[in-house]
Amino acid sequence: MTAGGGGSGRPPAADTVSAGAGLSAASGPAPASGLSADAGPAADVGPEEGFGSSACERPRGGERCPTPEEVRAAEEERAVEQALALVGSRPPGEHRPTGRPRPEGWPHATGRPRPAETESSPPWQQSHSSETPCPESEPAGEPAGEPTANLNLSPDPMADPMADPMADPMADPMADPMADPTAVPRSSDPDPDPDRGSGVAPGQDRHEHGHRRRHGHGPAASWPEARALAARSGRSGRSGQSGSAARAIGIRAGRLPLGQALGHVLAEPLVALTDLPPFDTSAMDGWVVSGPGPWNVRAVAGAEARAGAGSNRDLGILAGRSTPATLPDGDAVRIATGARIPADANAVIRSEHARVDRATGLLHAEHQVLPGQDIRPRGQECRAGDRLMPAGALVTPAVLGLAAAAGYDTLVVVPRPRVDVLVLGDELLTGGLPHDGLIRDALGPMIGPWLRALGAEVSAPQRLGDDAAALRHAVTTSDADLVITTGGTAAGPVDHVHPVLAEIGAELLVDGVAVRPGHPMLLARLKKDEGGPYLVGLPGNPLAAVSGLLTLAEPLLRGLAGREPEAPYRAAVRDDVHGHPHDTRLVPVVHRAGSTADGRSISGYGSGGEGIGGAGTGSGAEYVVPLRYNGPAMLRGIAAADGLAVVPPGGVRSGTEVEILDLPWASAMPWTEGCFT
Ligand SMILES: Nc1nc2c(c(=O)[nH]1)N[C@H]1C(S)=C(S)[C@@H](COP(=O)(O)OP(=O)(O)OC[C@H]3O[C@@H](n4cnc5c(N)ncnc54)[C@H](O)[C@@H]3O)O[C@H]1N2
């Protein structure tokens, strides 16, 4: 990069010119508005206020105290309501956005769903009376995971272990029959393996049990291994080495005008092309003075003319206009915010801090004048040649602004990875109500936008039914960087993904992951020994597909796009969470601030995290609430969630910190309209 502005030869600029200038620039309504945002109308819904154990010490006539189960159920409903409000179902004033600490670094999704701009009405307004009853209408104790779980009829082997402890307040949340060493695997368990049921204590790491044979395919990778492998594949795809791998993404880095660069990733560091500010600048409207006062007021040549014909107003030095070369000692000139400071000037006096004596024509300061006050010196923010952002940073609106300020017209960026989505399944309808064994395709409308939120360029979903030839044709003719399939990953009679991959000689990099839901997910390289393209096979069950997206597609896309991995962050879970005996579980959660329902405080963040107001202090600490409706075929929990908790094999006790996966809405949704479509 060349430095357009050139160095000034001056010593490096001070961070602040004067206490007054620094303070006044930084002060303003921020603290007050920050406080009021936090103490919004929903501030009274925290457990300590509305549902704490002390909330019912003096019950009103006839009223009884809520049972602990009712307290917990009510609080969860509030958590869900707040989550719904965050995704746009409630007026903004009805919830308290609970910002949470983020790991250092940037770019970074905030994990806070924002009101999504969507043309269709939100799902909770489209519900049909035949749906599962709303939580509000459920009798206490009704199952909340897979609705059939308590009937013992569910053919879904994970129905019981996946059920959230909050589903049944009477149940011992940790009483997982599969964790009992003596338990006999149920006949419906598709994965009866000898090492199952070895009695894993909550929180005990069981990833080592991930390498097991699943039905029909190879050993499942552990969840962390699978993610790491997907990330590595993405990075190697980006820097593809040979032959047609030249199409790999890193090699296609190109230059885009600023107006088209949003959402791409910087292929080169952003290096300042100029000093910022590029010249000494007035930070205030007022007077620029030279030497000690009082000062002779000078008019700027030509300034009266600019004020309009016949005007005798002196506008002084204006932003973007010419500036007198020097200001003689003892003189003062009017100056506007952003105008260039003449050489030899000492300070700017705000207009409200000075007065002109009409009799003498002299300018008097009403406060002490400090040298350099209210002057932003050249290079205060950066010098030409300074590295402002690293390669690999996401181009956000703020980065666009910074790039423009620093002199850029174009940016060299890594293009977004291109993704084709193939939706498999003869049973899928694209409109209307389910009938005759047919169901609505929930993944076609969801996967594309989700991938766009992850920074991909996505084509319209192709619905292929259960047709092996169509699948083979679509996969072999795709020119995308990544093909995503949904459904057909298991070993049923019409599950064609594995057979087609074998036929075309693809290389299976991940064949099953020890994670629930989603364990049949897979990652393949379509051309062996080359840097891509890749295929991620998502299981057909909708939450299992989300699990595959976040486990395999997200790290792969991040690598392909040249973005750095996100620093993992952890939060404490409010409740005990069931674990699978061998596999990691991903559980939809919402973030909450405050203490637990029974008034205990739980630690907010562990290493690397800073709880708001102090972790573990009760009020102000933040934790996550596991949501119900988290069965593999359900989207109801994830739709209200703002993250997914990574629950290690064996489960965790209340207050344990677990890794949280962000949902990508917060960073990506605002751009979706203009940039990702
Ligand atoms: N014998 C075994 N059977 C199954 C196992 C197993 O281990 N052994 N694993 C189960 C798990 S877990 C999952 S997940 C599924 C994965 O199956 P597929 O990826 O082959 O998906 P499909 O069979 O095509 O569909 C599964 C389920 O999801 C529904 N589905 C599919 N696509 C969509 C869509 N676009 N929108 C909404 N719903 C969709 C489909 O109708 C099925 O109900 O395999 C289990 N079986």
Ligand code: MOO
């Ligand atoms: O239950 Mo399956 O784990 O992938 O959805």
